[in-house]
Amino acid sequence: MANESNEQERTPYLTALIEYVKADPTPFDVPGHKLGGMENDLSRYVSKEVFAYDANAPIGLDNLYNAKGVLKEAQDLAAKACKADHCFFSVNGTTGGILTVILACLYDKDKIILPRNIHKSVVNALIVSGAIPIFVKPDIDEDLGVACGMKSEDVIAAMEENPTAKAVFVINPTYFGVVSDLKKIVKEAHKRNMIVICDEAHGSNFYFSDELPCSAMEAGADITAISMHKNSGSLTQTSLILMQGDRVEYAEVKRAFAMFSSTSPNPLLLASLDAARKEMALHGQELIHKNGSEYIDKRHNSGVYGIDETKLVIDTRGLGLYGYEVYRKIRELCNVQMELGEVSVVLACIGPGTSKKHIDNLIEGFKVLSNRYYQKDDRADIPQYKYSYPDNLVSPRVAYDAPHKVVFLKDSIGEISAETVMAYPPGIPLVIPGEIITDDAIKLIEFYNSEGGEVLKDTRQDQIKIIDRENWYLNEDLLQSYK
Numbered sequence: 104m105a106n107e108s109n110e111q112e113r114t115p116y117l118t119a120l121i122e123y124v125k126a127d128p129t130p131f132d133v134p135g136h137k138l139g140g141m142e143n144d145l146s147r148y149v150s151k152e153v154f155a156y157d158a159n160a161p162i163g164l165d166n167l168y169n170a171k172g173v174l175k176e177a178q179d180l181a182a183k184a185c186k187a188d189h190c191f192f193s194v195n196g197t198t199g200g201i202l203t204v205i206l207a208c209l210y211d212k213d214k215i216i217l218p219r220n221i222h223k224s225v226v227n228a229l230i231v232s233g234a235i236p237i238f239v240k241p242d243i244d245e246d247l248g249v250a251c252g253m254k255s256e257d258v259i260a261a262m263e264e265n266p267t268a269k270a271v272f273v274i275n276p277t278y279f280g281v282v283s284d285l286k287k288i289v290k291e292a293h294k295r296n297m298i299v300i301c302d303e304a305h306g307s308n309f310y311f312s313d314e315l316p317c318s319a320m321e322a323g324a325d326i327t328a329i330s331m332h333k334n335s336g337s338l339t340q341t342s343l344i345l346m347q348g349d350r351v352e353y354a355e356v357k358r359a360f361a362m363f364s365s366t367s368p369n370p371l372l373l374a375s376l377d378a379a380r381k382e383m384a385l386h387g388q389e390l391i392h393k394n395g396s397e398y399i400d401k402r403h404n405s406g407v408y409g410i411d412e413t414k415l416v417i418d419t420r421g422l423g424l425y426g427y428e429v430y431r432k433i434r435e436l437c438n439v440q441m442e443l444g445e446v447s448v449v450l451a452c453i454g455p456g457t458s459k460k461h462i463d464n465l466i467e468g469f470k471v472l473s474n475r476y477y478q479k480d481d482r483a484d485i486p487q488y489k490y491s492y493p494d495n496l497v498s499p500r501v502a503y504d505a506p507h508k509v510v511f512l513k514d515s516i517g518e519i520s521a522e523t524v525m526a527y528p529p530g531i532p533l534v535i536p537g538e539i540i541t542d543d544a545i546k547l548i549e550f551y552n553s554e555g556g557e558v559l560k561d562t563r564q565d566q567i568k569i570i571d572r573e574n575w576y577l578n579e580d581l582l583q584s585y586k
């Protein structure tokens with residue numbers, strides 16, 4: 104990064120946006136608030152100035168979907184900072200990024216090897232593309248109730264069993280900071296002519312620090328989506344799509360990119376990517392590590408090749424409280440907002456904006472909870488997390504297209520799901536379309552429902568959408584081709 108520092112000081116898009124606003128043009132283009140001329144409660148509160156920069160795509164500010172000017176320059180600088188060949192600015196998060204990269208690489212019935220603890224956006228990408236998932240099932244730490252990383256030997260075994268698979272998908276890192284041996288997976292995949300796609304929703308910080316695990320681009324992966332907003336300081340909703348080499352065609356990514364984003368990308372979001380890239384390229388190392396990592400318990404689990412130390416996974420069982428109770432209570436009592444609460448853990452994400460005071464408040468918050476709830480002899484009984492990955496019978500697309508009916512959860516065991524059910528956060532689906540619904544999955548859904556966890560699904564909380572088998576015509580040949 105150091106020898107590129109002069110170039111990385113530039114912010115072509117942000118600079119052009121500022122110049123545009125300074126020039127004070129008469130706005131007969133959209134948006135209708137006319138650079139903040141029409142006030143409302145929000146503009147009065149956050150300042151009219153913010154709206155002045157909401158300038159859509161006037162002359163001089165380039166077109167995101169055919170970038171040739173300042174956006175091209177800004178994207179090129181981001182690509183350079185991340186050691187990629189090309190970059191696209193996504194204003195639809197890594198959710199949009201994942202849809203883009205999967206639709207760029209895979210068509211109907213192409214096979215993709217991927218971990219089962221994927222984000223919902225990946226399931227949606229499978230539905231839209233028609234790609235067939237070959238799931239690798241990472242171990243689940245039943246103690247903490249979180250999925251571990253994919254073991255490289257399991258991924259290689261899946262490659263051996265599915266030599267026609269077109270792509271391998273790796274999460275780098277998981278929500279809880281676990282990374283697999285990405286370099287090894289890339290080497291093995293490329294040997295077999297398979298593309299490597301990464302989900303780096305939680306890994307943008309890897310690009311700006313030598314002390315964190317290896318980034319997808321450094322590991323040699325072909326394409327990735329990284330949430331700059333989650334841990335590199337840009338505004339919420341902003342991500343980068345990065346690619347390198349020639350296994351994935353640039354033109355295909357450009358095509359897919361335009362499919363999943365608004366034709367009116369928000370300039371504040373785009374400018375925030377430009378500004379955050381500059382800040383992280385120049386000062387990321389120091390911003391990420393200024394608080395040190397002395398608070399981190401480096402407990403290693405199955406499938407853990409490395410760990411992102413900026414994600415603090417805190418076991419709450421010693422307090423006799425569920426993770427999501429701690430999530431609520433620490434906010435209520437100490438005004439500390441955690442990233443998520445699970446059954447047995449809470450997660451704190453340390454970002455480049457985290458200060459020493461924030462860390463002190465977190466520690467203080469746990470002291471308060473400890474004084475109030477820690478009872479050596481009378482600890483609440485936190486049940487062990489029990490979940491077995493369901494088997495998938497048909498691809499998500501086939502299940503999505505099949506005739507459906509809605510039944511009560513208790514009547515759905517053994518049926519084929521036609522919807523995605525996930526606990527939120529972390530948004531890892533308990534059941535996805537095409538999977539056979541298990542007793543474990545239903546118990547977990549009921550558990551989350553009764554304990555106040557948030558379960559996201561298409562149907563009522565006590566129901567689930569399944570394939571209506573009686574009216575489902577799927578002959579044996581078709582079934583085989585989708586397996």
Ligand SMILES: Cc1ncc(COP(=O)(O)O)c(C=O)c1O
Pocket residue numbers: 195196197198199221222224274277278302304305330340341342529530
């Ligand atoms: C593993 C994973 N992938 C993808 C996403 C989607 O990222 P974004 O929020 O940037 O759309 C998330 C969001 O939390 C995630 O946890």
